[in-house]
Amino acid sequence: MINIALLGFGVVGGGVADVIMKNNETIARKTGEHIHIKYILDLREFPDHPLGGRVVHDMNTILSDPEVSVVAEMMGGAHPAYDYTRAALEAGKHVVTSNKEVVATFGAELLRIAKEHHVRYLFEASVGGGIPVIRPMSSCLAANELSEVDGILNGTTNYILTQMIRAGKSFEAALAEAQDKGYAERNPAADVEGTDACRKICILAALAFGRLYAPASVHTEGITAVTAEDVADAEAFGGVIKLIGRAGRLNPDDPCSETFLLVSPHVIVHENPLSCVDDVFNAILVRGNAVGDVMFYGRGAGNLPTASAVVADIIDIMTHIEAEIFVPDWESADGAPADFTALPYAFLCRLETVQSYDEACASIRSIWTDAEILTAADVFEGKLSFVTPVTTEKEARCALSSLGTLSAMLRVMP
């Protein structure tokens, strides 16, 4: 039997308790022992819950109990989650977490502390909910030099965009529906402005490239500016708009080349498997120099999927309890990632113009002879949508500045 403590008994913490109570026999069959939840740390009491008697309010009760070997942190927020995690690792306890904010901000330091104390700090649940991605990236793809990681990392925004695509809704109407269904919070800023996706791509980039960038240093655009018109233009081009967290090597063939990170809406053509990821589902596409592209898909949030990943990390610890396991070294990056405006991209643009259709087309073709015009002459009403050839954002903005007002400029995923 292994004794664990849960920090936080909200949605995820409650889910972890549910999964352990429901599947403990299955787990024991696979690992040879049961999981015992000895303590639950929360500010509240849960008198009606079957585990209500295990609630404590003082972290020291857990830290000072030598029987507790694993702490599962599901509090959310940076503090006191970080402080408790650090204290648990220093007390020689393994820590597993679903807290992306703590991993994305303090991951490098916490991994170092874990290594110093010969314990593990695992965070499969911090990205993609229950989707196995952290462990497959670090073990199953270990034979590869990775060059890129792209992800649909936020279920709320993907649900909103899917509604805009399928039903032609405005962002505001789709957000209201997502709130009604419980997929979006009353204050949806962390989701729709891309903050949540940004934390996750920082974690994935650190796994892939060994360096953890501060989320604040990463260029992050949410989906609040995406319009039904943009969605229609993307469809005319043969694609869909998705909020993508993207990280990679500026030169994909050079494993020492600088890494870029950004979060922004992208046009994804139908041939890309990420284009099929709809509703609240998430997916992460990883590119390696042996395996090519692999993609991991599933529910990126929810109490039970996230709990599935938290408990998998606990099981990993149970089945390797005597082993000296490899702990990754993450370097903490001081500065910002490589300049994303130097990335090669085609852009889907919409020009607002007083010119005639033919004049506007000619203006665009005077810059790029092979630009793809999306708007047909018979529906032209002073707005001309087109897709540039692959260029860089710097060059595109410079060239387009002479044209007039752009009401859209969306990156097309290469």
Next chain:
Amino acid sequence: MINIALLGFGVVGGGVADVIMKNNETIARKTGEHIHIKYILDLREFPDHPLGGRVVHDMNTILSDPEVSVVAEMMGGAHPAYDYTRAALEAGKHVVTSNKEVVATFGAELLRIAKEHHVRYLFEASVGGGIPVIRPMSSCLAANELSEVDGILNGTTNYILTQMIRAGKSFEAALAEAQDKGYAERNPAADVEGTDACRKICILAALAFGRLYAPASVHTEGITAVTAEDVADAEAFGGVIKLIGRAGRLNPDDPCSETFLLVSPHVIVHENPLSCVDDVFNAILVRGNAVGDVMFYGRGAGNLPTASAVVADIIDIMTHIEAEIFVPDWESADGAPADFTALPYAFLCRLETVQSYDEACASIRSIWTDAEILTAADVFEGKLSFVTPVTTEKEARCALSSLGTLSAMLRVMP
């Protein structure tokens, strides 16, 4: 430094050597040591290959060398691959393999022998090429009771079906194209008749449910009977035809319920993420009681993707060399899996009839009032396509026997 021996220096064996030579520094950075290929066992000589001097022809050279701790078997075929694997495990060497025939036929016995000799038998490369699926299923989803595994497990047949869907080609024309492009062998039987997919679903079912069924005991239909008309009917219904290996619990809510396995073409509706898996790509969808549906996607074959998985298994052994790792127990099933004709399915059927359109529709509706008729009156030429409500194959065949000749009866994936 870890010394390994490669058994077989064909496409996969050569790919493993390439990946190790190319990425050995990356591997050493992650594991702390390099991989050294000490021997290559093959009948042939490779005088022009940089590792040609390491070729040996006698397995005993490898077995008797205490420096060799890992053997990578990539010979293909049952014998002598099985015999060498067994001898290596008995000699206290870890074995990793890409050989699905050996795993699907002898996996239960070889895992038992590995356990007895405190070594590991790993086979990530046996299913889905480089796609991480074996390790994620056994570790990342360990907190779940699994109820179903569905896979597009064969790249050749998926390429052929994709060509039939996109270009309206016949099976014969699409097969010829696949052969021209090197995606199908001159003798394509093992692929197009489903044998290859069958071995893989047997391995996945054993992982999910702990019991290995002999591939010969599993109902297996290939794609040779799929026609362009079937493809068009599936499209009219809102789906695509894919060759699916399917395994699950007859009663998904009861972890002790009997398991079914089958391989057959299925109609996959566009809402199912497997419908987006095209060309030579593979994908495996796994259903767990906490995580819900997760899917793993990537290239299911090819020298480097498969080598990526073989080398990942070697790295797994390197990073756990001192640990007593959990080895799954597979029971070897004597009989056949549960009767697949008892599974709930809707069927896409095409009736060849001498009746008028209205009479034929009435005949079908006399059996199922809610059958969905796919053929419009104005294109009816003695053939009426329709989809039954969910029933069982037994009941459907019995009811349909009174109607006349059926030229198609395809399972619709629930």
